[in-house]
Amino acid sequence: MTSLITQVKSKLFIRSTQKSMHALDGAYASLLRGRSLDFEDLRPYEYGDQVRDIDWRATAKQGEPLIKRTKATRMHTVLFLVDAGRGMKALAEDERPKRDLAVLIAGALGFLTVRHGDDFSMIYGDASRVRRLPPGGTEGALEHALRTISAAIDASDAPNDRDALLSYTARNISRHSIVVIVTDEAPMTADTDRLLRRLKVQHDVLWLTVRDAEIVVAGGRPGMFDRLVDPANAPGAGLTHRRDVDTGWAIPDFVHGDAEVMAELAAQEAADTAHRNDVLRRNEITHAEFGGQDAAVPTLLAMLNRRSHARL
Structure with a gap:
């Protein structure tokens, strides 16, 4: 029997470019992640991320858009x-x-x-x-x-x-x-x-x-x-x-x-x-x-x- 998770993933990854998954990731992160002033790490920009989260200095240095992530103020x-x-x-x-x-x-x-x-x-x-x-x-x-x-x-x-x-x-x-x-x-x-x-x-x-x-x-x-x-x-x-x-x-x-x-x-x-x-x-x-x-x-x-x- 096909797992339900597999069926869910087939809907999420239905586009070969996986743009829909990247967009969902970005929207989820913007919605549910807690915000603080404590820096955690950088990651590549994904479609759906908020522009306000871009680290412009790091982006200029690396030549690609990078998102600055901060430590969540609480676990969700x-x-x-x-x-x-x-x-x-x-x-x-x-x-x-x-x-x-x-x-x-x-x-x-x-x-x-x-x-x-x-x-x-x-x-x-x-x-x-x-x-x-x-x-x-x-x-x-x-x-x-x-x-x-x-x-x-x-x-x-x-x-x-x-x-x-x-x-x-x-x-x-x-x-x-x-x-x-x-x-x-x-x-x-x-x-x-x-x-x-x-x-x-x-x-x-x-x-x-x-x-x-x-x-x-x-x-x-x-x-x-x-x-x-x-x-x-x-x-x-x-x-x-x-x-x-x-x-x-x-x-x-x-x-x-x-x-x-x-x-x-x-x-x-x-x-x-x-x-x-x-x-x-x-x-x-x-x-x-x-x-x-x-x-x-x-x-x-x-x-x-x-x-x-x-x-x-």
């Missing part, structure tokens, strides 16, 4: 909160499993974490139970973590419970961390808002949304009927005969293409999205939406660059 731990309920068994916007997309984006950030010498940990679960994996800093530990989460989603019979993950973190994690929330389009609750405000006091928080597949054909988005696509509908298998993975309710065929139904779904989805974006904006939380695996790396890079530039 990237803490992933991953929804692992049965809602993640459904399909993402690209008609492939949401589980695989969640594993990919957590794995990509996890790989950057390991590559830069930081630790990571993962908290995952559903409405029945929340669990935490011990911190790790190697590719082997990351492979184990990704396989654990993938297996937990496959085995889950309980609905997603994002607020339970946030509550567990708020109660049990006191050390400053980079908290990365990997979740889906389920509507925000008042408790979500309250817990995010509490987490922001202690941690840096990023929110990654895995978008759901369309519930009906020819328009509309999942909206109020969240996580509605049966994973049995693989790409090319047809878009009808869908059902809600939480309730088992089958979507009647006559609903597909109904303009009134699609308009209602679109309106509800727009309202939920606006509310979510407002909550994240008020809490100053960086957010990105992931619709499919092919665009995951560019979306991740854009998010990291957006956040790193915001800290200038």
Whole structure:
């Protein structure tokens, strides 16, 4: 069986020139590395690095751009909160499993974490139970973590419970961390808002949304009927005969293409999205939406660059 880390790397290194990997490295370093006045070393400039980090004297002497690195003011731990309920068994916007997309984006950030010498940990679960994996800093530990989460989603019979993950973190994690929330389009609750405000006091928080597949054909988005696509509908298998993975309710065929139904779904989805974006904006939380695996790396890079530039 191909390792999950290998699959993640295949996405990160998809370009032969590896520019995408260099850009991600630079964006990650700018975003998560602590800054101090204590010099550590020099390294060659990589695409995505901040211009302010160039050592111009060393660059002039060596004839190539060099980045001046300083010792981090603290060790970083990237803490992933991953929804692992049965809602993640459904399909993402690209008609492939949401589980695989969640594993990919957590794995990509996890790989950057390991590559830069930081630790990571993962908290995952559903409405029945929340669990935490011990911190790790190697590719082997990351492979184990990704396989654990993938297996937990496959085995889950309980609905997603994002607020339970946030509550567990708020109660049990006191050390400053980079908290990365990997979740889906389920509507925000008042408790979500309250817990995010509490987490922001202690941690840096990023929110990654895995978008759901369309519930009906020819328009509309999942909206109020969240996580509605049966994973049995693989790409090319047809878009009808869908059902809600939480309730088992089958979507009647006559609903597909109904303009009134699609308009209602679109309106509800727009309202939920606006509310979510407002909550994240008020809490100053960086957010990105992931619709499919092919665009995951560019979306991740854009998010990291957006956040790193915001800290200038």
